[in-house]
Amino acid sequence: MNFEYSEKEKVFRDDVKKWLKETLPSTLSEKVKKYQRLNREDYEIFMKNLNDRGWLAWHWPTEYGGTGWSAIEKHIFEEEIINASAPRIVPFGVNMLGPVLIEFGTEEQKKYYLPRILNNEDWWAQGYSEPGAGSDLASLKTRAIDHGDHYIVNGQKTWTTLGQYANKIFCLVKTDINSKPQSGISFLLIDMDTPGIEVKPIVTLDGEHEVNEVWFTDVKVPKKNLVGKENEGWTCAKYLLTFERTGIAGVPYSKSALNLLKIISKKSFKNGKPLIEDPVFSSEIAELEIDLLAMEIFNLRIVSQASEGKAPGMESSLLKIKGTLVRQRTTELLRKALGPQALPYLPEQFDEGWNDMPIGPDYAGPIAKQYFNMRKISIYGGSNEIQKNIVAKASFGL
Amino acid sequence: MDFSLSEERKMLQETIARFFENHYDNINKHHINGNLPNGFDNNLWQESADLGIISALVSPNFGGLGGTGEDISIVFELIGKSLCVEPFLSTAVLSNTVLTSIPNPKSNLISKIIEGNLLISFAHSEMNSRYEESHIETKAEFKNDKWLINGDKSFVLNGDSSDQVIVTARIEGNVNDRNGIGIFLLDNKEINKRSYNTIDGYRAAELKFDNSSGELLARDHHALKCIIKANSSGALALSAEALGIMQICFDMTLDYLKTRKQFGKSVGSFQAIQHRMVDMMLEIEQVRSAVMLASSTYQSDETLRDKHISAAKNLVGRVGKLVAEETIQMHGGIAMTWEYSAAHYAKRLIMIDHLMGDSDYHRDRFKVLNRI
Ligand SMILES: Cc1cc2nc3c(=O)[nH]c(=O)nc-3n(C[C@H](O)[C@H](O)[C@H](O)COP(=O)(O)OP(=O)(O)OC[C@H]3O[C@@H](n4cnc5c(N)ncnc54)[C@H](O)[C@@H]3O)c2cc1C
Numbered sequence: 056m057n058f059e060y061s062e063k064e065k066v067f068r069d070d071v072k073k074w075l076k077e078t079l080p081s082t083l084s085e086k087v088k089k090y091q092r093l094n095r096e097d098y099e100i101f102m103k104n105l106n107d108r109g110w111l112a113w114h115w116p117t118e119y120g121g122t123g124w125s126a127i128e129k130h131i132f133e134e135e136i137i138n139a140s141a142p143r144i145v146p147f148g149v150n151m152l153g154p155v156l157i158e159f160g161t162e163e164q165k166k167y168y169l170p171r172i173l174n175n176e177d178w179w180a181q182g183y184s185e186p187g188a189g190s191d192l193a194s195l196k197t198r199a200i201d202h203g204d205h206y207i208v209n210g211q212k213t214w215t216t217l218g219q220y221a222n223k224i225f226c227l228v229k230t231d232i233n234s235k236p237q238s239g240i241s242f243l244l245i246d247m248d249t250p251g252i253e254v255k256p257i258v259t260l261d262g263e264h265e266v267n268e269v270w271f272t273d274v275k276v277p278k279k280n281l282v283g284k285e286n287e288g289w290t291c292a293k294y295l296l297t298f299e300r301t302g303i304a305g306v307p308y309s310k311s312a313l314n315l316l317k318i319i320s321k322k323s324f325k326n327g328k329p330l331i332e333d334p335v336f337s338s339e340i341a342e343l344e345i346d347l348l349a350m351e352i353f354n355l356r357i358v359s360q361a362s363e364g365k366a367p368g369m370e371s372s373l374l375k376i377k378g379t380l381v382r383q384r385t386t387e388l389l390r391k392a393l394g395p396q397a398l399p400y401l402p403e404q405f406d407e408g409w410n411d412m413p414i415g416p417d418y419a420g421p422i423a424k425q426y427f428n429m430r431k432i433s434i435y436g437g438s439n440e441i442q443k444n445i446v447a448k449a450s451f452g453l
Numbered sequence: 454m455d456f457s458l459s460e461e462r463k464m465l466q467e468t469i470a471r472f473f474e475n476h477y478d479n480i481n482k483h484h485i486n487g488n489l490p491n492g493f494d495n496n497l498w499q500e501s502a503d504l505g506i507i508s509a510l511v512s513p514n515f516g517g518l519g520g521t522g523e524d525i526s527i528v529f530e531l532i533g534k535s536l537c538v539e540p541f542l543s544t545a546v547l548s549n550t551v552l553t554s555i556p557n558p559k560s561n562l563i564s565k566i567i568e569g570n571l572l573i574s575f576a577h578s579e580m581n582s583r584y585e586e587s588h589i590e591t592k593a594e595f596k597n598d599k600w601l602i603n604g605d606k607s608f609v610l611n612g613d614s615s616d617q618v619i620v621t622a623r624i625e626g627n628v629n630d631r632n633g634i635g636i637f638l639l640d641n642k643e644i645n646k647r648s649y650n651t652i653d654g655y656r657a658a659e660l661k662f663d664n665s666s667g668e669l670l671a672r673d674h675h676a677l678k679c680i681i682k683a684n685s686s687g688a689l690a691l692s693a694e695a696l697g698i699m700q701i702c703f704d705m706t707l708d709y710l711k712t713r714k715q716f717g718k719s720v721g722s723f724q725a726i727q728h729r730m731v732d733m734m735l736e737i738e739q740v741r742s743a744v745m746l747a748s749s750t751y752q753s754d755e756t757l758r759d760k761h762i763s764a765a766k767n768l769v770g771r772v773g774k775l776v777a778e779e780t781i782q783m784h785g786g787i788a789m790t791w792e793y794s795a796a797h798y799a800k801r802l803i804m805i806d807h808l809m810g811d812s813d814y815h816r817d818r819f820k821v822l823n824r825i
Pocket of ligand 1: 186434436
């Protein structure tokens with residue numbers, strides 16, 4: 056065992072750092088640092104640059120444009136893009152649909168869609184959840200009825216993240232209502248410009264628009280847009296979810312939040328001394344750091360077990376649970392560190408180009424908002440309760 | 454021991470409950486009140502005065518009908534249940550406590566407060582004072598027969614719309630000295646301010662004093678005593694408010710768990726979920742007990758008063774986090790939305806831990822008071 060980074064890995068890190076420094080526009084990283092609202096172009100610029108460098112689909116198999124990086128290199132890469140305050144890579148196309156197409160798609164689908172994902176010609180949304188089908192995804196009701204060379208789709212998807220920017224959506228639809236829930240589901244690729252699709256915003260508790268409802272009324276979808284076999288979409292659906300889960304653990308996000316926490320605890324005062332010198336608070340920070348130290352190794356162990364282009368199994372559920380709890384804990388301690396400075400809320404501060412004076416220190420504005428927003432990570436991608444059910448079922452033999 | 458409320462108090466509770474039920478049935482509407490000029494509804498404030506709700510928070514010695522710990526708890530538990538944003542805390546609790554506890558109480562101002570005709574903010578917090586009672590950088594100086602105040606106050610609740618403002622300022626000594634503090638009353642109109650909404654939908658302001666003249670209300674140990682009492686009364690009010698919110702969160706979650714079906718069953722039928730509801734329930738009962746205890750000793754000696762209030766507020770901070778987070782988690786995605794009122798309750802519950810001392814502050818204060 057050796058937990059030191061090798062020379063090669065260090066050089067790799069420097070390369071990534073240098074590249075980010077050269078290509079990431081500072082106006083963009085400033086927006087990310089300030090938690091300002093990103094528009095479609097903001098995400099796209101970064102993803103285009105990544106693709107030009109051959110790094111966008113870093114976890115795909117090399118024959119499809121992947122990088123062939125080791126688990127450690129992937130980890131370093133993720134850390135560096137977060138350290139550089141780059142926008143997040145919108146996961147729905149490259150991280151979710153990509154691997155599904157590679158595993159289950161036809162040659163034609165791969166040829167058509169994979170390059171479009173890489174070139175950012177398509178912005179994909181994830182059409183899984185429905186009002187009545189959350190944790191029990193298989194109970195979904197959106198119907199696709201066979202009309203020879205096409206389906207007619209009717210129903211509603213919800214919680215569609217960044218659906219307001221999407222031109223494509225992959226959906227789980229019901230193609231056979233008579234069989235058992237899981238067996239009548241199909242995986243369909245749908246063009247958002249098709250007549251009969253309506254997108255309505257959902258405002259979240261922090262006042263932001265990041266999710267949507269997507270309504271389908273008599274939407275015509277060509278049969279060639281079916282991925283995998285008809286009625287066997289559940290296999291694709293589950294395969295995709297393991298990829299979704301690993302990302303949510305977000306170890307690099309927690310590490311960067313921990314750094315911020317330390318900075319804020321030095322700048323905040325309690326009884327005339329820096330908060331970081333308070334015995335109780337500094338113990339809480341230390342325990343968080345201990346959790347994170349272990350998590351980083353845990354994460355690397357799991358990721359390196361999975362072979363190239365494949366997702367890990369049940370362990371990804373363990374990672375998702377612990378990862379989200381640790382990440383939420385960072386937002387909680389950040390909030391606590393601020394004390395009353397966490398109260399003011401200036402929605403306009405999150406608009407591009409906002410240049411007014413903040414209330415209090417410049418790092419304070421987004422903290423409480425971020426704490427509330429991050430409640431979502433233990434709910435989506437399969438809630439933490441559902442992950443526990445998966446682990447118990449898969450490993451205890453009870 | 455008697456754990457029940459007197460007949461009189463029960464009637465008060467019913468009247469107030471009816472008022473809140475009638476006016477605050479749509480929580481989301483009130484959170485759009487962030488857009489009202491003053492961040493709250495003036496007509497509702499006036500109406501609550503006419504009904505005697507403000508009076509219920511003021512002692513009979515000053516023309517009120519209540520003002521005991523029990524009264525504060527009754528009113529604020531209902532305020533919590535309705536997420537009422539009207540200036541009860543700033544004017545009717547904090548400022549009222551100061552004005553009635555100074556050596557020469559301001560009876561004339563209190564009567565106007567009871568009538569709903571006067572708003573007074575309490576400006577004690579500063580940007581770097583955290584929750585401390587004697588951390589005061591704002592300066593007061595006696596010059597040409599006048600007290601002049603210089604400095605900044607932060608997070609002043611309803612500080613944008615109040616007619617007057619009670620300001621704590623340092624007459625002499627260093628930032629954290631317990632002596633040399635003064636409390637002053639200023640006309641708020643001439644003061645430079647920047648107002649904003651808080652993340653939980655209330656209104657606050659940053660105030661800037663530039664040779665602003667004020668009337669001295671109390672100084673030195675009198676002043677410190679008043680500040681401590683005001684903070685304690687606020688912490689008691691907020692604890693009761695939090696209790697009301699917790700109850701609503703619990704009820705809403707339970708209702709939802711009964712009706713929401715996944716896997717062909719109500720989500721509430723899963724034992725993993727039931728156990729967590731039980732945990733929430735018993736912690737809320739702990740908070741209820743601590744709030745009752747704190748209300749019952751509110752009028753006793755300062756050490757006991759503050760010890761019990763700190764116990765309640767510490768518990769409220771810890772349990773508040775549990776209840777807010779579990780409410781959202783057990784609802785799933787729906788509680789992440791603005792449209793669903795549980796989200797607003799959860800936000801207020803969390804942010805109550807950022808007012809009048811958080812759970813850490815009150816744990817530390819409890820430790821100190823316990824040694825006395
Ligand atoms: C911000 C956000 C973004 C999202 N983005 C997307 C997206 O882009 N695309 C998409 O398809 N979906 C998305 N989702 C939806 C997300 O996947 C669902 O919210 C999630 O699956 C939970 O479903 P639900 O919200 O309906 O909760 P429910 O399934 O109704 O669950 C309610 C509660 O019951 C618990 N529970 C349910 N069943 C059990 C059980 N058997 N045992 C124990 N506990 C149980 C749950 O864990 C939860 O705590 C998003 C959600 C959010 C909040």
